[in-house]
Amino acid sequence: MSSYGNELVSIIVPVYNVEQYLEKCVNSIINQSYKNLEIILVDDGATDNSGEICDELAKLDNRIKVYHKENGGLSDARNYGVERATGEYIGFVDSDDYIDPKMYEKLYEAIKKENVDVVECSFKIIYPGRVDFFSTEKYYEILGKQEYLEEYLKMRRIFGSVWTKLIKSTIAKKIVFPKDKLYEDTYYAYDLINLANSFVLIDNPLYNYLMRENSITNSKFNPRIFDLVEIVEKFHKMTYKNYPSLKEEADCRKMYAYFSVLNSIVYEDDYKNNKYYLQVINxxxxxxxxxxxxxxxxxxxxxxxxxxKLNIVLYRKVLKYYKNVLVGN
Incomplete structure (x- = not known):
């Protein structure tokens, strides 16, 4: 038991067509050194064997609660889990990822020791042929709202996903993931920054984000990628209005959003005919x-x-080269 107490922590795992990854994911939660967990598996209408695997796993550990529901997407599954969570703190794990054995012990100890609303760790990116670290910096930071926003906008220590966080349930239960949006974690972060007042960042890379080969190579443009620009524009306006000293940081975060959209467009063969191309270039x-x-x-x-600005064709060639390097071609 942690020296800081032993309150119930709810871990929400949305599950959809991940039969080959699910056991590894759930076992990594079952085997946490912090034991007082409520593990909520939300089968979001999976069409493979994921739902049955959830039921089998629940037989092995009485901390697991399984819910089967009609397919509603990632945001809907997470919201469904949050509504049913009974822990003092809430965390999220995606069902194709896995976590280090001490992740929730370390997050719980930090959130209790510093008496904050949110704690966040770093993570590893698991590629088919190698492992990268999101950050190699060393840090342990206690931050207020403005300081956290500054870190979030700079994207050096904070990636922004919910799965690196442990959040007080009184706050998590006030936030709804947006349905029918890509980049739901960015929308979530906007509400979280508005609601939470205190944060801790720890440098331990405790979460393992699986970069599947098809997620690297799948380059089909989706106009919903503009959801990212939409929410980052909200961040930009909020920062300019309420935290004018962070204008450059807000400009930096907006630039990252436009890079994401541009890169998605220029992977296409007829990228110059994409209706968003000129808007992004401009x-x-x-x-x-x-x-x-x-x-x-x-x-x-x-x-x-x-x-x-000088040569978009050359930029496209450089981008494709680095993409092939990532995949290992």
Whole structure:
């Protein structure tokens, strides 16, 4: 038992067509050094054997609660789990990922020791042929709302996903993941930053995010990627209005969103005919000088911005080259 107490922690796992990953995921939660867990598996209308695997796993551990529901998407499954969670704290694990054995012990101890609303760790990215770390910095930071927003906008220590967090349930139960949106975690972060007042960041890479080969190679453009621009614009306006000292950080975060959209577009063969192409290119052209002056934007990003302005065909070739390197071709 932790020296900081032994309150119930609810872990919500949305499950949809992940039969080959599910056991590893759930076993990594079952085997946590912090034992007082409520493990909520939400079968979101899976069409493979995931639902049956959930039921079998529940027989092995009485901390597991399984719910079967009609398919409603990731946000809907998470919301369903949050509504049914009874723990003092709530965490999220995606069903194709897995976690280190001490993840929730370390998160619980930090959130109790510092008496904050949210604690967040770092993570590892598991590629088919290698492992990367999201951050290699060393840190243990206790942050207020504005300081956390600054870190979130800079994206150096904070990736923004809910699965690296442990959140007081009194706060988590007030936030709803948006249905029918991509980048639901970014929308969630917007509400979380508005509701929570205190945060701890710890550098331990305790979560293992599985980068599946098809998720790297699947490059079909989806216009819903503009959901990212929509929510980042909300962050941008909120920051300019309430935290004007963080304007450069907000500009940096907005730039990352436009890079995500541009990269998705230029992977397409007829990318110049994409109806969003000119809008995105114009963003980089119109903000060119400000972005190059921005001290929070890395040198490599600035080189990419220059390349976009000078020669989009060459930028596209460089992008495709690095993508092939990632996949291992």
């Amino acid at each position: 963003y980089f052209k119109e903000n060119y000088i400000e972005l190059l002056k921005n001290k929070h934007i890395t040198r490599n990003r600035k080189l990419s911005i220059i390349l976009i």
